[in-house]
Amino acid sequence: MDEGRVPPVDLRQLHYFVAIAEQGSISSAAAVLGLAQPSLSEHISRLERKLDTQLIIRGARGVHLTEAGVALAQHAREILHGVEVAVEDVRHLGGEARGPVSIGFPPSMGLLLSVPLAETIQAEFPRVRLHIAEAMSGYIMEWIINERIELGCVYEVPDASQVSVQPILxxxxxxxxxxxxxxxxxxxxxxxxxxxxxxxxxxxxxxxxxxxxxxxxxxxxxxxxxxxxxxxxxxxxxxxxxxxxxxxxxxxxxxxxxxxxxxxxxxxxxxxxxxxxxxxxTAYLIRKRSRSVTRASQVVEQELTTIIGEMIDRHHLEARLPKAE
The missing domain is CATH 3.40.190.290 (D-Maltodextrin-Binding Protein; domain 2)
Known part of the structure; x- marks a missing residue:
């Protein structure tokens, strides 16, 4: 590869590579993407040739990312999300909330809030595509930093240098x-x-x-x-x-x-x-500081705080809003 020359990598190749990284095997990724396995393998081989480096190690039980592959997967997720957000922002700037929003809950909060939040977003903002993940607070913080999710609810914020923190409960x-x-x-x-x-x-x-x-x-x-x-x-x-x-x-x-x-x-x-x-x-709502804030994520955040207040007022939840302390 010529020094200083940026290899032409298209978004489709990045999308395919992220799918393989997340699925852990070419066959599983091919099924998710609706592609033939040989075709997907060839796309990844082309990507490796363009970058002049090995990205995955193929094995009997799937694939493993090389160090370069791990780095590319992280950057690719950021690039793909950035493109998606940019398209949504340009198309619907100042308009109706729409597009994907991902949020992570710890298990105890997920039991309480996931279904009411999903039902509210579906009814009030039908063009918003909500994805809810559940994990321990430490994993949610990691997902926020790596931009796998946009919003996260956590109980511990050991390092707030990269995230904005809002107490919600x-x-x-x-x-x-x-x-x-x-x-x-x-x-x-x-x-x-x-x-x-x-x-x-x-x-x-x-x-x-x-x-x-x-x-x-x-x-x-x-x-x-x-x-x-x-x-x-x-x-x-x-x-x-x-x-x-x-x-x-x-x-x-x-x-x-x-x-x-x-x-x-x-x-x-x-x-x-x-x-x-x-x-x-105290439970906190966090988002990565450097990540753009979409209209869709704003309405999810607003509805979440409203639902928490309703749970306390109408369902006698033994909790309080931070501002009431």
Whole structure:
């Protein structure tokens, strides 16, 4: 390749390469793209020749990206998204919200907000194509930085240098238990009549997510600062399975009301307030500072904050808006 000469790489080649990177195999990517596998292989071979470097390593179980391939995949995602945003902005500048928007939720928030948000966007902004992903806060932060998603809800922001941060929800964490696994009285609203101190929680067997899950980090930070050593008998990185353990009275857990709002409402689980101290955390909406803000992402952000307020006001969610503190 001539020094200083930029090889002609078209957007289609980048699109094909990103598909292979995300699918992990040429055959799977070909199926997603609707192409014949030999044709897709030839496109990637041409791309490698243009760039004068190997991008993928083919193996019996799929493909692996080389160091150059990893770098190209990241840049290609940014380029493709930038083109898509540019087209939408030029076509509909100042007009109706439309186009793709991706948002990531941690599991407890996803259970509460994903369906109402999807239904609202579908009804009010039918030209917006919403994609919702669910993962731990650490992964969501990584996806924001790598521009795999536009918006993310997280509980921990270890480094805000690359992201804008907006607090959207403050919530307390409760001890969650099956009602018949609790010695005290349970009120009709699903809350225990008397609270429990954090010091007393350490005598109970707990099921919690592992580190670096955002909830676990918050809980351990409060415990350590108060000289409490929690008895975590099981770690499960699956919110439904954690809830199932508590429901079966196999262990207790510590969760926000949002994570078990339906179970508390139907009486299968109960909330016990934790005091001395109260374990409180804040949820933040983040987006990458350097990424352009589309009209579609703005309406998703607006509707999300509206839905949270409605959940608190109408559905008695045990949480508060940050401005109300």
């Amino acid at each position: 403050s919530e307390d964490l409760f001890l969650v238990t099956a009602p018949d696994n609790w010695d005290g009285a349970i009120l009709p609203n699903g809350r225990a009549e008397k609270p429990i101190t954090l010091a007393d929680v350490q005598s109970l067997p707990l099921v919690l997510p592992s580190r670096p899950h955002g909830a676990r980090e918050v809980i351990e930070r409060f415990a350590k600062s108060n000289g409490v050593r929690l008895d975590v008998v099981t770690e499960i990185d699956s919110l439904p399975q954690i809830i199932a353990m508590a429901d079966r009275a196999s262990a207790y857990t510590i969760l926000p009301h949002a994570a078990v709002i339906n179970e508390v409402a139907n009486g299968t689980l109960a909330l016990v307030e934790i005091v001395k101290p109260t374990i409180r955390r």
